[in-house]
Amino acid sequence: AERKNILMVYAHEEPKSFNGSMKDLAVQALKRQGHNVEVSDLYEMNFEPRTTKKDIKGNPKDKDYFKYPVEAGIAFANDNLSDDIKAEQDKVRAANLIIFQFPIAWGSFPAIMKGWLDRVLCYGFAYGDGKFMDASPLNGKKVLLSFTTGCPAEFYTNTGLLGDMDILLWPMQNNLRFCGFDILAPQIVYAPAHCEEKDRDAIIEAWQTRLKGLIKEKPVRFIPLEDFDK
Amino acid sequence: AERKNILMVYAHEEPKSFNGSMKDLAVQALKRQGHNVEVSDLYEMNFEPRTTKKDIKGNPKDKDYFKYPVEAGIAFANDNLSDDIKAEQDKVRAANLIIFQFPIAWGSFPAIMKGWLDRVLCYGFAYGDGKFMDASPLNGKKVLLSFTTGCPAEFYTNTGLLGDMDILLWPMQNNLRFCGFDILAPQIVYAPAHCEEKDRDAIIEAWQTRLKGLIKEKPVRFIPLEDFDK
Ligand SMILES: Cc1cc2nc3c(=O)[nH]c(=O)nc-3n(C[C@H](O)[C@H](O)[C@H](O)COP(=O)(O)OP(=O)(O)OC[C@H]3O[C@@H](n4cnc5c(N)ncnc54)[C@H](O)[C@@H]3O)c2cc1C
Ligand SMILES: Cc1cc2nc3c(=O)[nH]c(=O)nc-3n(C[C@H](O)[C@H](O)[C@H](O)COP(=O)(O)OP(=O)(O)OC[C@H]3O[C@@H](n4cnc5c(N)ncnc54)[C@H](O)[C@@H]3O)c2cc1C
Ligand SMILES: [Zn+2]
Ligand SMILES: [Zn+2]
Numbered sequence: 001a002e003r004k005n006i007l008m009v010y011a012h013e014e015p016k017s018f019n020g021s022m023k024d025l026a027v028q029a030l031k032r033q034g035h036n037v038e039v040s041d042l043y044e045m046n047f048e049p050r051t052t053k054k055d056i057k058g059n060p061k062d063k064d065y066f067k068y069p070v071e072a073g074i075a076f077a078n079d080n081l082s083d084d085i086k087a088e089q090d091k092v093r094a095a096n097l098i099i100f101q102f103p104i105a106w107g108s109f110p111a112i113m114k115g116w117l118d119r120v121l122c123y124g125f126a127y128g129d130g131k132f133m134d135a136s137p138l139n140g141k142k143v144l145l146s147f148t149t150g151c152p153a154e155f156y157t158n159t160g161l162l163g164d165m166d167i168l169l170w171p172m173q174n175n176l177r178f179c180g181f182d183i184l185a186p187q188i189v190y191a192p193a194h195c196e197e198k199d200r201d202a203i204i205e206a207w208q209t210r211l212k213g214l215i216k217e218k219p220v221r222f223i224p225l226e227d228f229d230k
Numbered sequence: 231a232e233r234k235n236i237l238m239v240y241a242h243e244e245p246k247s248f249n250g251s252m253k254d255l256a257v258q259a260l261k262r263q264g265h266n267v268e269v270s271d272l273y274e275m276n277f278e279p280r281t282t283k284k285d286i287k288g289n290p291k292d293k294d295y296f297k298y299p300v301e302a303g304i305a306f307a308n309d310n311l312s313d314d315i316k317a318e319q320d321k322v323r324a325a326n327l328i329i330f331q332f333p334i335a336w337g338s339f340p341a342i343m344k345g346w347l348d349r350v351l352c353y354g355f356a357y358g359d360g361k362f363m364d365a366s367p368l369n370g371k372k373v374l375l376s377f378t379t380g381c382p383a384e385f386y387t388n389t390g391l392l393g394d395m396d397i398l399l400w401p402m403q404n405n406l407r408f409c410g411f412d413i414l415a416p417q418i419v420y421a422p423a424h425c426e427e428k429d430r431d432a433i434i435e436a437w438q439t440r441l442k443g444l445i446k447e448k449p450v451r452f453i454p455l456e457d458f459d460k
Contacts, residue, residue, distance in 0.1 A: 013281060013282060013283070013296050013298050014295060014296040014297065014298075016295050017295075017297075043280070047280075049279040049341035049342065049345060050273070050276070050277075050279060050341060050342045051243060051335075051340065051341070052273065064246075065244060065246050065247075067423075068243050068244075105344075105348050106344070106348060106351070106401070107401030107405050108344070108401055109338075110281065110344075111279035111280060111281070111342075111344040111347075111348050111349075112281075112341075112345075114279075114335075114336070114339070114340075114341040115341030115342075115345075117341075118335050118336060118340060118341050121336070133391075150299065159458065160458065161408070161455075161458045162404065162408070163401075168400075170337075170393055170397050170398075171336070171337030171397070171398050174337065174392065174393060175392075178392070193297075225391075228389065228390065228391045
């Protein structure tokens, strides 16, 4: 069996949380299978979520009009991004699979993880110059969104208060697809804080079962580029 | 004419940006109409996006297992939230209308603004204890999402690469509706960096025209609570 590199990008304030358990289980299981696992524990790292001038070493190209996406692209090309961004990009470059583990917050990534996406997946590194989707430098890598919710599954249907989960998944997953990642089916744990102990145990077992075959899983089908208008 | 309180929550790294112009125009027009306008300039404030223990003054209720949403709710009830969160909540409390002005980032709010939502709209303040949508303490206030994109409008259709804009709007707007806000139609500026000067001028004029009648605008229809399964 081939040895793979897995990056776990993890965001929870509390190691004992359900998210913490999901992360620990994945790290243990994948290591036991002989893979390399790297963890970016964003709260532990106090990861910077804001896109600012500090992300660029030295002077921005245009010091009178700071265009973040443009300057980040130039800094990437010249190896002038801040060290924290470079460290994460190195981990992404090495990874065959990235697992994002997080509690859903206002229907999306928590801010600290959103900041990881905003800062790490910059122009030149993840897309740009006509390179996106299968042409992205990151193409071939896989992504799995593994997250928990506060609300039960019934809220996330097309007649439920928070709408069909697929609608929330679209912006989260499609932008990763845009950056070339192949998307594995998400691992969604509904309302772990509001269910019984035995339900939680069942969720944990299902995750452990999935982890056994994770490395061999095929991505979900996203519409290929040639099928789009633009 | 009644004097209203407007809160502008603004996120852009550069004052000269198109977003900066959209913000300035709104502030000027609404002040000229005699309204009070408060601006939260998130980058200027270096607003903290991360949800951490620092958001709670004194000791968390459970110091061995930090549950952020629970602790934030308790801290809100006991007036123990950090001063930066309290200051924003005071502005929200006073506001009749909140305008969010931002460049879209990976199909959603930039991280710094996502952090504003994650931290300010806490349990007890914006929802909770069975109180949400029309029963939220914030009900009656209006929200307008005003944002720019990098990609042109054709990308944001149901056959376009980034999908129908309504799908991206759903998680952004519906969670604000959940917190009781009435939602005004969004102001979307497509690709201001990639169009001609005259197109930008037309966009600016359209915004100025809209701003004249903004305070009297009716919200878009969201399905009322009694129509939902849950
Ligand atoms: C700003 C903000 C916005 C939010 N927005 C949304 C939203 O839009 N939609 C939504 O649905 N929710 C929302 N939430 C709620 C949030 O998603 C949930 O609080 C979170 O997903 C719960 O996961 P957790 O890891 O924190 O659970 P925890 O509360 O840490 O854990 C739940 C239970 O699991 C137990 N547990 C831990 N490990 C194990 C194990 N190995 N085996 C068995 N049991 C275990 C714990 O003891 C605990 O009793 C929001 C929360 C915040 C802070
Ligand atoms: C992390 C990240 C993720 C992103 N993800 C996405 C995404 O998912 N989808 C997407 O579509 N885009 C995305 N983008 C691109 C981003 O949304 C655009 O760069 C942004 O919306 C452009 O707005 P701006 O205010 O920065 O424009 P600017 O570049 O500041 O302005 C554009 C032009 O307007 C001119 N201008 C300014 N004021 C005026 C005025 N008053 N009158 C006339 N002209 C004026 C300026 O001189 C400039 O030439 C992303 C960017 C980043 C950094
Ligand atoms: Zn579904
Ligand atoms: Zn549409």
